[in-house]
Amino acid sequence: MPAAQSFEVAPSPVWRLLWLWIPLLLVAGLMVGTALDAPERSHTELFITLPFLAVLAAVLTWAYSRRRIVLHEDTLEVLSTFYRKRVPVSAMRLDEARIVDFAEHGRYKPSIKTNGYGVPGFQSGHYRMADRSKAFCLITDSSRVLHVPLRDGSALVISPDRPRALLDALQALAGPPPAH
Secondary structure (H helix, E strand, C coil): CCCEEEECCCCCCCCCCHHHHEEEEEEEEHCCCCCCCCHCCCCCCHHEEEEEEHHHHHHHHHHHHHHHEEEEEEEEEEEEECCEEEEEEEEEHHHHHHEECCCHHHCCEEEEEEEEEEEEEEEEEEEEEECCCCCEEEECCCCCCCEEEEECCCCECCCCCCCHHHHHHHHHHHHCCCCC
């Protein structure tokens, strides 16, 4: 039985988390400001809400860093934030898989988030493409994205650090394409 093969996810800068932290800090600041401005109000809400905001920031930060691409035997597992997708190699249309740059091939870029986690430059979870088809995404670098169509009409859109190496490994597992 072959061992699991891990593929690094393309790095994503931590500063992208500012898209989460800044709004949370603004909300916390507004809450403290309004609570201090209204002395007749109880400060109990601050003792409940501020720790909640801190926990929320910690969970979202942890989720941002939770990403993995692993090839187990004949199944590709993509773990991203709160989401996991397992796809057998036999369910992939590898002859149509492409490594794309969204700047050049915008049609492969997800357009509508249906159940996902995203900040500018980072997308994770379930999305709809421009043609309304479904896709599971883990995008950390839009300049080198592996787009793998699936037999059910959906797609995997992921950012491995070395997309060619992952595509080659998937194609090797699938074997030679059938003769037409």
